[in-house]
Amino acid sequence: MTEAPGAKPESVLPHRPSREQAEDAVRTLLAWVGDDPRRPGLANTPKRVVEAYEERFSGYREDPAAELARTFEDVSGYSDMILLRDVRLESYCEHHIAPFTGVAHVAYLPDKRVVGLSKLARIVDIFGRRLQVQESLTAQIGETIQHVLRPQGVAVLIRASHQCMTLRITNQPGAIMETAHFTGVFKNNESWRRRFIDAVRTDAG
Ligand SMILES: [Zn+2]
Known part of the structure; x- marks a missing residue:
């Protein structure tokens, strides 16, 4: 019988960045594509993207x-x-x-x-x-x-x-x-x- 597949134990995963670091990563991508992450329309985008990732990828915590x-x-x-x-x-x-x-x-x-x-x-x-x-x-x-x-x-x-x-x-x-x-x-x-x-x-x- 093989081991049931699943998420790796926490000990072998890389350090989990903070929410703030994750939001900064979204700002970096926005700037990289050529937009200005500081403009009002994008002000809350990093927060929303990180929240969406949290929901889409909640399977890692289950x-x-x-x-x-x-x-x-x-x-x-x-x-x-x-x-x-x-x-x-x-x-x-x-x-x-x-x-x-x-x-x-x-x-x-x-x-x-x-x-x-x-x-x-x-x-x-x-x-x-x-x-x-x-x-x-x-x-x-x-x-x-x-x-x-x-x-x-x-x-x-x-x-x-x-x-x-x-x-x-x-x-x-x-x-x-x-x-x-x-x-x-x-x-x-x-x-x-x-x-x-x-x-x-x-x-x-
Ligand atoms: Zn693909």
Whole structure:
């Protein structure tokens, strides 16, 4: 069993700058692009940008595994796939700090334990509020659920549109990136994987 992925322990992270230093960094960028950070229209911009970063990246201060571990319930004889479809996803790519938005579909085949569906949505949300690429986001969600809940298998599929792609590649405004991660029966058994894929394709066309 591999370690559940998560934020690094505080001890190995670089020193966290103060809020004032973060606001100064925004002023530096504003001056660098050629504007005057002292003009009235930009006076409160650094404060707002830092607050927005605080909210967008709140996932660094949360522990998805702990979130999931709190709420086990007995499976009580239930033995079929549990699927949460169309979880709204908003995250930011680590290459450009540009948003990517879409939906995540998360399924698992329980062994002995189940969790509330809202917990699965929380896992998506916490990992989404960190910088990464879509591939690693998909794997992190799947591996964390596998590691903590220990089901017979987990399937995660994410479809998202990336602003860094839609802005940089001309004539690709509607391009959607799809990534999937499978563990256990969804990885090893074609019919379970097919079951999941069919279920999340029903309305997607
Ligand atoms: Zn990007």
